[in-house]
Amino acid sequence: MKSSIVEPLPMDDDIIIEHLYKSFGKVKALIDANLRVKRGEVCFIFGPSGGGKSTLLRCINHLEAPDSGRIIVDGIPVTHAKTNIDLVRAEVGMVFQLFNLFPHLTVLGNVTLAQEKVRKRSRGEAERVARELLERVGIPEKANAYPGQLSGGQKQRVAIARALAMNPKIMLFDEPTSALDAEMIKEVLDVMMDLAQEGMTMVVVSHEMGFAKAAADRMVFLDAGQIVEEETPEELFKNPKEERTKQFLSQILY
Amino acid sequence: MAVSREIERPQPKLVPWTRKLEDMPWWGLIVLLAFLLVVYLIYTSATYQDAYRFLVAGVKVTILVTLISFSIAIVLGLIAGLGRVSKNVIFYTGASVYVEVVRGIPLLVQIIYFAYVVAPLLVQIVNSLGAFMLQYTAIQPLMGLAHTLTNLHIQDVDVTARAIAGLAFGYGAYEAEVFRAGIQSIERGQMEAARSLGMSYFQAMRYIILPQAIRRVLPPLGNDFIAMLKDSSLISVLAVRELTHLGKLNRARTFRTFETWNTVTFLYLIMTISLSLVVKFIERRMAFEE
Ligand SMILES: Nc1ncnc2c1ncn2[C@@H]1O[C@H](COP(=O)(O)OP(=O)(O)OP(=O)(O)O)[C@@H](O)[C@H]1O
Ligand SMILES: [Mg+2]
Numbered sequence: 001m002k003s004s005i006v007e008p009l010p011m012d013d014d015i016i017i018e019h020l021y022k023s024f025g026k027v028k029a030l031i032d033a034n035l036r037v038k039r040g041e042v043c044f045i046f047g048p049s050g051g052g053k054s055t056l057l058r059c060i061n062h063l064e065a066p067d068s069g070r071i072i073v074d075g076i077p078v079t080h081a082k083t084n085i086d087l088v089r090a091e092v093g094m095v096f097q098l099f100n101l102f103p104h105l106t107v108l109g110n111v112t113l114a115q116e117k118v119r120k121r122s123r124g125e126a127e128r129v130a131r132e133l134l135e136r137v138g139i140p141e142k143a144n145a146y147p148g149q150l151s152g153g154q155k156q157r158v159a160i161a162r163a164l165a166m167n168p169k170i171m172l173f174d175e176p177t178s179a180l181d182a183e184m185i186k187e188v189l190d191v192m193m194d195l196a197q198e199g200m201t202m203v204v205v206s207h208e209m210g211f212a213k214a215a216a217d218r219m220v221f222l223d224a225g226q227i228v229e230e231e232t233p234e235e236l237f238k239n240p241k242e243e244r245t246k247q248f249l250s251q252i253l254y
Numbered sequence: 255m256a257v258s259r260e261i262e263r264p265q266p267k268l269v270p271w272t273r274k275l276e277d278m279p280w281w282g283l284i285v286l287l288a289f290l291l292v293v294y295l296i297y298t299s300a301t302y303q304d305a306y307r308f309l310v311a312g313v314k315v316t317i318l319v320t321l322i323s324f325s326i327a328i329v330l331g332l333i334a335g336l337g338r339v340s341k342n343v344i345f346y347t348g349a350s351v352y353v354e355v356v357r358g359i360p361l362l363v364q365i366i367y368f369a370y371v372v373a374p375l376l377v378q379i380v381n382s383l384g385a386f387m388l389q390y391t392a393i394q395p396l397m398g399l400a401h402t403l404t405n406l407h408i409q410d411v412d413v414t415a416r417a418i419a420g421l422a423f424g425y426g427a428y429e430a431e432v433f434r435a436g437i438q439s440i441e442r443g444q445m446e447a448a449r450s451l452g453m454s455y456f457q458a459m460r461y462i463i464l465p466q467a468i469r470r471v472l473p474p475l476g477n478d479f480i481a482m483l484k485d486s487s488l489i490s491v492l493a494v495r496e497l498t499h500l501g502k503l504n505r506a507r508t509f510r511t512f513e514t515w516n517t518v519t520f521l522y523l524i525m526t527i528s529l530s531l532v533v534k535f536i537e538r539r540m541a542f543e544e
Contacts, residue, residue, distance in 0.1 A: 063446050090452030100447035104465050113461060114451035159447075166451060 013072075014039045014170055014201045015060060020069035022055055029055040030066070031225040037170075040199040044216035044233070046207060048248060052225040053205040057172050060203065061085075061092045074169050090118050093163030097175040099155040101147035101162070107134065108143045111162045119166060126165075133161040137191050153184025160191055171195065173204040209253065213237070221245045285527065292520045301510055305517045308507070312500035313521055319418055319496060320483045326422035327482070328475070331429025336459070338434040349430065356427035361420075362488045368420035369413065369492050377408045417489035425482055432474045436467035469540065476533035480526050487522075497521060 015037040022030040029052045037043045045053050058064040059071060062078050062085045071078040076088050102110050111130035115121045121129070134140045137157040139150075147155055156176055163171060173192065177185040189211050196202055196215040206212070212219055212233050219236045221229045221244070229236070229245045240246045296302045337349025356364070384403025387396060440463050448458035490499035501518040505511050 061450055063450060086449075086452045086454055089450055092450070094447075094450040096443060096447065098443060100441075100443035102444065102447070102462055102466075104469070114448075114453055117457050117461065118452040162451070 012038050014041075014074055015203065016070075016072040017056075017060070018070040020056070020059060020071065021067045022052075022059060022064060023067060028225050030059070033069070033222075033225075033227050035220065035227065035230075037201060037203060038217075039201055041217045042196045042202045042204065042215050043218050043220060044212040045203065045205045045220045045222055046209075046212070046248075047222035047228075051222045053222050054174050056222065057094075057174050057203060057205055060170075060172060061089050061094055063094075086118070090114075090166055091169045093160075093166060093168035093171045095156070095159050095163055095171070095173045095176045097178050099147070099152075099159045099179075101155055101159055103147050106144050106146055107139075107150070107158050110147070110158055111165050114162070115165050129165050130161070133164050134158070136164075136194075137161045138187065151184060152180045153187045156180065156184075156188045157191055160188070160195075164195075170201045170203070173202065173206065175205055175207070177206065177208060207252065209237075221248065223248070285523070289520070289524070292516065296517070299513075301508070301513045302517060304508065305504055305510065305513050308504045309497060309500050309514075309517055309521060312495060312497035313525070315414075315494065315496040316483065316486050317525070319414065319421070319489065319494065320479070320486050323418045323421040323425065323486070324479050324482050326418070327425035327429050330422060330426030331431075331433050334426060334430035335433025335437065338430060339437050353427045353430050356424055357431075359424075361424045361485055362491065364424045365417060365420035365488055366491065368423060369416040373411055373416045373419070374408045377406055377411060380406050413492050414489075414494050417492050417494045421482065421486060421489065425478065425485075428478060429475070432471050432478065433467065436471035437463055439470055440466050472540070473533055473537045476529070476536060480529045480533070483525060483529070484522065 013036050015035070017033055017035040020030050020033040021028075033052075033056055035043070035056075045056065047053055055064055059066050060073060060078070062071075066079060069079065073088055074091055077083055078085065078088055102113070105113060108127065108130055111133060112123070112126035115126035115129060116123060119126075131140060131143060134143055137160055139154055139157055142150060142154060142158070147158070150158065160176075176192070177188050180188065185208070189208060192202070192204070192211065193215055204211070204216070216233050219231055219233050220227055221236075221240075221242070223244050229240065229242045231240070236245070237249070240249060292302075296306045334349040334352050337345045338353065340346045340349070359367075380403050384400045384406070387400035388404060437459075444462050444466070445458055448462040449455070453461070486496060487498035489496060490502065493499060495503075497518060501514055505514045508514065
């Protein structure tokens with residue numbers, strides 16, 4: 001790992017975000033965002049559309065470069081110019097709303113490619129890991145299918161397996177069930193639930209309040225680029241402190 | 255974005271036979287008849303037969319020159335195309351200058367320019383390199399090489415090679431735009447997914463973006479190959495013995511203008527039409543796969 005850690009860090013924080021700002025032209029997507037995610041914690045981020053949820057998540061693995069502020073992931077300063085970002089990304093899995101599977105590769109190819117090219121595992125080793133993970137997400141029989149032949153729920157489970165194959169320390173989920181039909185949402189949430197129970201550090205952007213209740217350690221309400229409120233699910237659902245949180249919750253929980 | 259619901263399989267469709275008739279390339283039938291006529295003439299008329307025998311060597315040169323030039327053009331185009339989508343300022347600027355400048359010059363002028371300006375210039379550079387080595391090299395085995403370099407003359411550089419260089423350089427700029435469009439047609443999420451797995455930009459290009467982009471640009475590449483086959487007639491100005499040049503020679507030899515150019519045209523059409531059928535086949539297969 002990199003040795004360029006700026007200062008000693010509390011050992012139990014996997015993700016530290018400090019004073020993060022990001023704008024796209026005139027749009028201020030993030031305004032002074034601060035967040036800490038402990039090891040093994042499930043952090044649930046929710047809020048209205050355009051609030052900056054995706055931007056915050058994408059800053060964590062540097063798919064988006066913040067304007068200012070500091071992000072430290074697993075002890076590595078992501079925002080530091082000298083950091084080899086590919087090393088960080090290999091430790092941080094990401095699952096996208098629209099799956100983003102590689103359509104020209106089979107399911108097995110999707111799950112093995114980065115193992116071989118980034119983790120430098122042998123073909124055999126990579127395939128063994130891939131088959132194990134496909135078993136775990138419940139679609140071992142689809143190993144040789146192409147993404148185009150899968151249902152949405154199956155695609156998203158392959159995407160999760162693809163990310164897990166890198167043995168990441170942290171998993172980021174950006175609305176993983178928003179593009180799915182109702183009957184497929186559960187199969188994806190089940191896999192995520194398993195992960196949470198196994199102690200994976202997770203940051204989940206989602207509207208699935210059921211999942212938040214069941215799995216989240218903390219809920220973060222993000223609106224207009226600002227973190228408005230941060231609470232445990234019990235507290236947040238019972239008595240949200242901020243007016244904006246109340247309003248938003250009343251809109252989505254009828 | 256559309257949400258895929260169930261496994262989608264192409265459904266066999268019942269097409270009324272009248273629709274099938276509409277799909278038939280009727281123009282092809284007319285062309286075929288004309289072909290048969292020329293083939294008949296070649297078989298029966300001594301003049302046509304003579305022209306055909308003389309010209310067939312040109313077909314070989316035309317095909318060979320096109321194959322080599324196009325291969326080089328594809329490599330140039332791929333590199334310049336990658337430059338056009340690159341965030342590296344130098345790479346991007348270099349590629350853009352190449353593409354914009356080359357596309358602004360008539361291909362014929364480029365071919366002449368390469369043959370009579372660039373090639374002699376390169377020879378001069380090689381000459382001075384040899385002279386430089388003669389002055390400063392103490393290593394014996396390099397002396398022979400230095401002498402060869404010094405004595406290289408522009409006449410030693412095959413005119414066909416110069417023609418190929420001109421064609422390839424010119425077409426490379428067009429292929430660069432084909433590759434750029436192909437790369438940019440791949441959804442942004444593909445690059446992001448690859449990068450999020452820890453792949454470098456280069457790895458993501460190599461294993462994720464390019465394999466998909468290249469499949470998409472196969473039809474335009476095929477069409478450009480056909481276009482280059484036709485444009486290779488331009489190198490007849492350098493007296494490369496390809497089909498068009500042999501046409502000129504045959505006319506001068508026999509004074510049979512009519513038969514000569516009929517045969518030349520016929521030979522070009524055979525090549526281009528059969529190639530365009532191949533391209534159409536590839537297009538159909540890809541449309542089916544998508
Ligand atoms: N690449 C970009 N270019 C320009 N503007 C962007 C870009 N990405 C995000 N934005 C803008 O930044 C703001 C925050 O976007 P973001 O995608 O983070 O919101 P979100 O909370 O994820 O919303 P959603 O629920 O719709 O996904 C929005 O106003 C959006 O239009
Ligand atoms: Mg979003």
